[in-house]
Amino acid sequence: MSETVKTYTKKDFTSDQAVRWCPGCGDYAILAQTQKVFPDLGVDKEKFVFISGIGCSSRFPYYMDTYGFHTIHGRAPAIASGVKLANPDLSVWVVTGDGDGLSIGGNHTIHLLRRNLDINVMLFNNRIYGLTKGQYSPTSEVGKITKSTPMGSLDRPFNPLTVALGAGATFVSRTIDKELKHMQSMIKRSHAHKGTSFMEIYQNCNIFNDGAFSAQTDRDQKAETVLILENGQPILFGTEKNKGVRLDGNKPVIVDIGDKWSVDDVLVHDESDYVIASILSNMSYQTDFPDPIGVLYAVESETYEETMVAQINEAIKKKPKGNVQEIINAGDTWVVK
Amino acid sequence: MGKITEQVDEVVIRFAGDSGDGMQLTGGRFTESTAIIGNDLSTLPDFPAEIRAPAGSLAGVSAFQIKFSSKDIHTPGDKPDVLVAMNPAALKVHQKEVAPGGTIICNANAFTLKNLKFAGYETNPLEDKTLDDYFTLYSVEMGKMVSLANEDLEISSKIIDRTKNFFALGLLFWIYDRPLESTKKWLGVKFAKKPEIVEANIRALDAGYNYGETTEIFTTRYKVDKADLPAGTYRNVVGNYALSMGLAAAAEKSKLGLFYGGYPITPASDILHTLSAWKHLGIKTFQAEDEIAGITSVLGAAFTGDLGITATSGPGIALKGEAMGLAVMAELPIVIINVQRGGPSTGLPTKTEQSDLMQAMYGRNGEAPVPVLASATPGDCFFAAYEACRIAVKYMTPVILLTDGYLANGSEPWQVPKVDDLPDFDVSFADESNLADGQFLSYSRDKKTLARPWAIPGTPGLEHRIGGIETEDLTGNVSYDPDNHHYMVETRAKKIDAITNEIASSEIFGSKSGDLLILSWGGTKGACRSATEALKADGKKVGHLHLRWINPFPKDLGEKLIKFKNILIPEINYGQLIKLIRAEFLVDAQGLNQVRGKPISSADIQEASNKLIG
Numbered sequence: 047m048s049e050t051v052k053t054y055t056k057k058d059f060t061s062d063q064a065v066r067w068c069p070g071c072g073d074y075a076i077l078a079q080t081q082k083v084f085p086d087l088g089v090d091k092e093k094f095v096f097i098s099g100i101g102c103s104s105r106f107p108y109y110m111d112t113y114g115f116h117t118i119h120g121r122a123p124a125i126a127s128g129v130k131l132a133n134p135d136l137s138v139w140v141v142t143g144d145g146d147g148l149s150i151g152g153n154h155t156i157h158l159l160r161r162n163l164d165i166n167v168m169l170f171n172n173r174i175y176g177l178t179k180g181q182y183s184p185t186s187e188v189g190k191i192t193k194s195t196p197m198g199s200l201d202r203p204f205n206p207l208t209v210a211l212g213a214g215a216t217f218v219s220r221t222i223d224k225e226l227k228h229m230q231s232m233i234k235r236s237h238a239h240k241g242t243s244f245m246e247i248y249q250n251c252n253i254f255n256d257g258a259f260s261a262q263t264d265r266d267q268k269a270e271t272v273l274i275l276e277n278g279q280p281i282l283f284g285t286e287k288n289k290g291v292r293l294d295g296n297k298p299v300i301v302d303i304g305d306k307w308s309v310d311d312v313l314v315h316d317e318s319d320y321v322i323a324s325i326l327s328n329m330s331y332q333t334d335f336p337d338p339i340g341v342l343y344a345v346e347s348e349t350y351e352e353t354m355v356a357q358i359n360e361a362i363k364k365k366p367k368g369n370v371q372e373i374i375n376a377g378d379t380w381v382v383k
Numbered sequence: 384m385g386k387i388t389e390q391v392d393e394v395v396i397r398f399a400g401d402s403g404d405g406m407q408l409t410g411g412r413f414t415e416s417t418a419i420i421g422n423d424l425s426t427l428p429d430f431p432a433e434i435r436a437p438a439g440s441l442a443g444v445s446a447f448q449i450k451f452s453s454k455d456i457h458t459p460g461d462k463p464d465v466l467v468a469m470n471p472a473a474l475k476v477h478q479k480e481v482a483p484g485g486t487i488i489c490n491a492n493a494f495t496l497k498n499l500k501f502a503g504y505e506t507n508p509l510e511d512k513t514l515d516d517y518f519t520l521y522s523v524e525m526g527k528m529v530s531l532a533n534e535d536l537e538i539s540s541k542i543i544d545r546t547k548n549f550f551a552l553g554l555l556f557w558i559y560d561r562p563l564e565s566t567k568k569w570l571g572v573k574f575a576k577k578p579e580i581v582e583a584n585i586r587a588l589d590a591g592y593n594y595g596e597t598t599e600i601f602t603t604r605y606k607v608d609k610a611d612l613p614a615g616t617y618r619n620v621v622g623n624y625a626l627s628m629g630l631a632a633a634a635e636k637s638k639l640g641l642f643y644g645g646y647p648i649t650p651a652s653d654i655l656h657t658l659s660a661w662k663h664l665g666i667k668t669f670q671a672e673d674e675i676a677g678i679t680s681v682l683g684a685a686f687t688g689d690l691g692i693t694a695t696s697g698p699g700i701a702l703k704g705e706a707m708g709l710a711v712m713a714e715l716p717i718v719i720i721n722v723q724r725g726g727p728s729t730g731l732p733t734k735t736e737q738s739d740l741m742q743a744m745y746g747r748n749g750e751a752p753v754p755v756l757a758s759a760t761p762g763d764c765f766f767a768a769y770e771a772c773r774i775a776v777k778y779m780t781p782v783i784l785l786t787d788g789y790l791a792n793g794s795e796p797w798q799v800p801k802v803d804d805l806p807d808f809d810v811s812f813a814d815e816s817n818l819a820d821g822q823f824l825s826y827s828r829d830k831k832t833l834a835r836p837w838a839i840p841g842t843p844g845l846e847h848r849i850g851g852i853e854t855e856d857l858t859g860n861v862s863y864d865p866d867n868h869h870y871m872v873e874t875r876a877k878k879i880d881a882i883t884n885e886i887a888s889s890e891i892f893g894s895k896s897g898d899l900l901i902l903s904w905g906g907t908k909g910a911c912r913s914a915t916e917a918l919k920a921d922g923k924k925v926g927h928l929h930l931r932w933i934n935p936f937p938k939d940l941g942e943k944l945i946k947f948k949n950i951l952i953p954e955i956n957y958g959q960l961i962k963l964i965r966a967e968f969l970v971d972a973q974g975l976n977q978v979r980g981k982p983i984s985s986a987d988i989q990e991a992s993n994k995l996i997g
Contacts, residue, residue: 092846093840094840114850116850117709118708121675128669130683131667132689377619380617381615382615
């Protein structure tokens with residue numbers, strides 16, 4: 047990115063459009079943290095592009111005073127791919143939701159992740175369809191009673207983090223709408239990562255699924271229910287940081303730090319370790335485990351656009367000054383007089 | 384040897400064999416040599432739908448037809464004068480279409496009991512004399528001949544047997560007096576790493592040629608003089624290739640990056656393959672995860688200032704419909720190419736049809752007008768592609784270009800165009816000079832074209848948002864205002880109508896008024912032109928009008944139509960253009976509709992014409 051970056055404030059990233067989410071929606075906090083962090087990213091404002099699909103979260107680009115494209119349901123990752131490939135110099139952000147990114151657009155999400163374009167995905171997970179007024183989503187728990195599932199939903203939910211890891215993502219993280227500072231650091235980490243960054247954000251829909259993450263956001267409980275990951279540090283949680291995750295073979299178990307187990311027995315987080323990331327991601331939907339937040343997985347790998355540009359440059363080097371006339375004239379020709 | 388040389392104006396040859404027999408390649412080589420001689424020509428490949436149907440089966444028959452002439456021709460011909468059948472199945476499938484009195488040349492060695500049975504013959508047609516009353520039949524032991532020609536080479540008999548198509552080619556080269564050199568040269572390049580294969584094929588080619596020259600079986604050679612084509616440099620060109628060159632030319636002239644996003648589909652995949660090989664021109668190709676990502680990636684690229692292209696066939700268009708609507712709403716320039724094939728559903732993937740016209744016109748939700756144009760011949764795909772790109776950018780709109788399987792895989796001699804001579808294609812992106820009182824109005828419009836400004840990410844001061852929700856006039860903000868919606872629907876329609884200013888007036892070939900107007904679009908142009916020529920020669924007052932643009936129609940189309948007592952619209956569909964014409968101009972047009980997966984013949988058009996005008 048350019049070295050002579052202008053200085054910005056939050057206001058520079060705030061558009062003139064009235065924000066139209068329901069009062070109390072978790073999306074407000076995500077928008078505010080993004081606008082707050084963006085001046086610090088060291089990127090010229092005109093180089094930011096926000097692409098979204100359809101859903102409550104997908105209104106996001108209208109509120110950012112950057113380039114933005116509110117597109118069609120599920121297709122944001124594919125549209126963002128075209129943006130990035132047309133101009134790899136841009137900082138491209140995809141804002142999506144659990145329905146947009148994992149149901150109707152699931153295919154595009156996984157293919158973006160495996161290709162590893164340098165695009166930042168923010169997936170707002172509220173475990174419900176908000177815009178269409180309250181049907182269950184692909185992340186809703188089994189048995190969810192909604193308008194479309196009066197006797198309870200039948201499908202087993204997706205875990206967004208395991209989906210991302212399974213699709214070959216090079217950066218997988220999670221944060222929570224109420225954890226403002228943490229969210230800010232995750233946005234910065236996403237931006238810093240070269241390759242597709244996948245960030246799941248637990249986001250409360252106070253109208254159709256209020257309290258979906260109350261266990262993880264309640265002040266009195268969250269120390270016990272949320273695990274804040276730090277690279278190179280033992281995986282500890284609890285009010286007194288007196289609980290840890292230990293591996294019993296391949297199985298994670300929760301241990302109390304004290305007589306039997308010390309901090310040295312606890313698993314140390316390593317962002318570059320796929321197995322640890324996989325174990326952590328699977329802790330999400332298990333009742334006896336806290337939900338990990340932070341960067342689960344981050345590895346460097348060549349981006350799609352880098353290799354695309356390299357191939358083009360190689361082809362140009364082999365055949366410099368190529369032009370269409372040359373192609374038109376090629377092959378067996380004959381002259382009619 | 385007492386051979387006679389007979390002068391003829393035109394010949395139609397069909398090569399048919401098992402899909403493993405190399406018929407497309409044989410036809411391709413015959414085409415190149417014919418092109419070099421300077422005949423006018425037109426070709427029609429006919430692929431089997433199965434990748435590899437069982438050898439010798441009816442489903443596995445692959446064919447390639449070429450018509451060549453000393454005159455200006457417009458179609459690959461109706462009935463072949465000569466059929467080369469490499470096995471019983473090929474004979475079975477194609478014999479009924481050979482012109483009465485025509486010639487059939489068969490590879491006798493493939494007419495084994497097993498193959499005969501597989502093709503459904505109870506007796507051997509080469510021996511039971513069932514064909515003799517109608518055709519001149521030559522039963523040639525091609526398999527045996529190539530085996531003898533190559534017996535001292537140390538390669539397997541299986542590989543030697545595969546050279547029999549070059550024997551057939553050599554024989555046809557002798558009969559029609561074509562040079563062998565370019566094919567020998569081509570073999571040398573094609574199999575550069577396998578000199579023994581080059582040698583075996585060249586021996587087969589020579590053996591076939593010499594067989595014609597020395598045996599007394601073939602007594603007549605035919606000479607087809609050079610066609611009287613306009614002066615210039617020519618090459619042979621296949622439709623999909625011409626189209627790809629047209630896209631590349633558009634990118635070069637406009638100085639835009641070319642971004643192609645697409646998903647493999649028959650018969651459009653060759654466009655993806657061709658563009659992928661031109662990375663040295665800076666062309667970016669993206670094989671997307673599905674048809675939807677194909678077009679949406681293209682939309683993203685167009686938003687960012689690239690010339691965005693996607694190509695597919697009917698089923699892919701169905702999947703791209705929603706994204707096309709977004710392109711209409713966001714007013715972004717992209718080109719969507721539909722290489723039409725037989726439908727509905729999977730239909731006839733390898734066969735041609737014109738049945739996606741209504742889909743192109745109306746296959747989207749809401750009022751979503753999209754300009755639609757169609758290529759007329761394989762070589763015309765170049766100019767149509769260039770035109771589609773130019774209009775898309777000038778009017779900031781998605782454009783649909785219709786071709787079809789016949790145009791995509793067919794070929795013709797093509798007068799090599801100069802990129803410098805193509806129409807101007809200047810593009811200017813919006814910059815800070817577009818700000819009005821510090822505000823950027825993303826939906827302000829050019830007075831003449833009604834196009835909105837193209838403001839691409841990375842441009843300082845023009846940060847703005849677009850989307851699929853109805854946009855407010857000028858600002859581009861979200862708007863649910865009823866009057867604004869009505870106004871925007873109207874404006875988007877007017878913008879497409881304004882493209883009529885780019886469309887030349889309709890040219891009529893033949894009579895400008897009179898008994899019958901033959902009206903065509905797309906790949907039926909050649910057959911309609913041939914039919915018109917024949918009807919004119921009969922003294923009929925017939926004209927032919929071919930449409931390059933279907934949406935919008937040329938301004939003067941209505942006034943041209945009413946000068947004829949009858950209008951005939953031949954289409955390879957169940958009646959689509961005819962509905963548009965009747966609705967728009969309230970004329971009593973009549974259709975000639977065939978959906979057999981192959982081009983309509985000029986003979987059928989003549990017959991339908993004669994029925995109408997008596």
